[in-house]
Amino acid sequence: MTRPLEPFSPEDMARRRRRNIALAVVLLGLVGLFFITTIVRLGGNVAGGGAP
Secondary structure, three states, X not given: OOOOOXXXXXXXXHHHHHHHHHHHHHHHHHHXXXXXXXXXXXXXXXXXXXXX
């Protein structure tokens, strides 16, 4: 009887982990950018007295 093949090698799993970490960093960066942009835009309205 032959041994069942492993679906992914350790190298594949390491590559997948690095890619997932990179994707998480990019997504967190975008979330942070949107958050900061929103705070800056709202902060300007609050300091300026809101909409005319």
